[in-house]
Amino acid sequence: MSKAKSLVALAKSDDIQANVTRVFDLMGGVTNVIRKGTTVVLKPNAGHAEPPETSVCTNPEVVRAVIREVKKAEPAKIIVAEAAAIGCNTMECFKVSGIQAVAEEEGVELIDIKKDKDLVKVAVRGFRSNIDSIKLPRFLLEADHLINLPILKAHASMVFSGALKNIKGVVQDKVHMDMHKQNLTMAMMDVWSVCKADINIMDAHRAASGYSPHMPVPIDTHMILGSKDPVAIDRVACEVTGIDTQGVDYFKVAEETGLGNYDMEQIDVVGDSVKDCYKKMWIPYIGDMSTRWPEYDVRCKGGCSSCQALLAINMEELKAVNAYDENAGMTVVIGGLNEIPAKIPDEKIVLHGNCTKKYLKDHPNAYHILGCPPNEPALYLTIQRHETIDGTGDQEDEIIRPCMARDAQVWRDYVFEKFEEYKKENPEAK
Template structure:
């Protein structure tokens, strides 16, 4: 009989109770954690975001996982993260509330990006352009890695949870290189050499809307856990009404043999999906007919670039740039031919259009960085680097964007 993956779902007002419940459903922390072991906990703390914003993992989830692994006999508990390019990891820990929890619970804080004791690891049968990566010795030698993601909508990959969270174990250079190749495949290549033993996911207030920076907390009140990150992500998607067939993660994960996503191959324990189901607002998957004023050529495109273009259309509206740039033709997905128009009108999104870059405004990356498509439309200049001025420009646009999102959310709530 084919072995099935177990996913535990808990729903309760007590985070402590939920953490303990999902661990018990998976056999108990004492059977999951070796005594006197080193345990690295990997929350999502990639960006500045206070508790309650759903940008980062809930700090109380971190607290009760620390307590559980300590009670199971762990000798050393380390909270580790490599924040997004241009972000300071320790500042993100402080902002997320993780630093305070670690101090109160006696756990170490670990900035993976600052670690200089690195080992080069070859990736066998790499599916992306990342053939090897330099990873911290501490990360590779720890007895356990426990993945603590938050489920949130995400411009680059439609959603972020278990699989994407492990992207935060690499240095900035690798982080950047991953965006220049096929990101979904690159993430699975990283998983092939850095495997979390267990994932405990935060669906307490998962993020709907235009995440990761403009997240809208959805009151769901769940914690989900599994040894299989693919099964967990697939289950989390079903809990919020996201069709896994429109997300590139799962095909890439299947090719890498990292886990199962088919519902009949997953056993849910604790609560059922039906008991906790709550439809999330995931606007990255809106049809392109939502923006009829623009010619969007999207045949053969992936969900990552589709979601980024959806985000970019709304970003243009928020910034007051939508109407004035309707002449732009936005192209995503591999193409055999392109329209013969002036170069500045053709916005070429992603690396699958590399051979056409001389014909238009090129937005590099697979997928491109979150703001680059909108900036290409506005500036009519190639967008290649997450370099000087990137974070400053994002920061300047953030309050305008947030005000725009707040207005949409208020209107959405009225309709409900």
């Protein structure tokens, strides 16, 4: 029996509301996908306190457009809900991103998932990570419809972030931290197994290229995508922006778990064509990592796409903060298929990620950064400070966030300079 095809709606124009309406119409019309008198939860990406022009969070006007479209179906209630990134205040993120103002103007409820006390423990049957159960808000589980509203962006922890990754924001900090400790890709799939979105509407109005999520370079893509299939919508998002999906490990896992279709032959794109909408994104997380920084001994056999992406952002950030040359000669190890010669001194070795723990047997005093994947700036801070920085204990508040704030402007200047160089070499990205 052949596998059913997935439909992905694609609309491109300067008018966000027109794009959202068209996408819903292409999926059968909002009154056919949303039942009258129901409770509808919208889950945007509002993980960090950044304004709309940065493209860190879902564009508030996309949120508004979806709210107005959903209202046509006459739901009983619309809720906008999010759990911001670890260490971030969700309500502050709502406010700075512009989503709070939209919710107030449109008369819908805002909920901070982190502060919700009415949690239900849900077993994850056949779990693939370290997450055998998850506590989720009762309102989320009892909602009639869940609409996933990701923004299309490059991402240091995943190479690319879209519909699949955005559902990670339905859990509170403890579960979020547990997800990073073992295998984030598998944990994402476990969350999807107990919290599936009915519809995915992707904000690709101004996609976030570059060293996103913390230092994106927004590009004018002017697209909205929609699908009931999170795998298919993410695949089409990659096709329309030139992202090499072979460098995104989680697609294979998502298809294996039955979440959706990855093969383009199993996906029907309706509305505008991929060819007509194509806009090349700058994704510096994909490519040969072993030779990109010849001043360092980079060993990345067996490294997943997540750790390779983190390797790219951290090595470049070392350059931005002028700590690259002074630490040249360090051995950086990601992945579990490497060999580390005994002659290399332990103090010259940085082991990045849980899968490199085994190398401590022969190099017990090497710097070992925990996580799967580790904290995003952990590698460059470990090399720069000559101490293991992985976010454990009080490091997140006492070291990591202050250092990120300190280095933000110089890092921003560096990233935008590199983007200008990229555009000169890639005219299709202009």
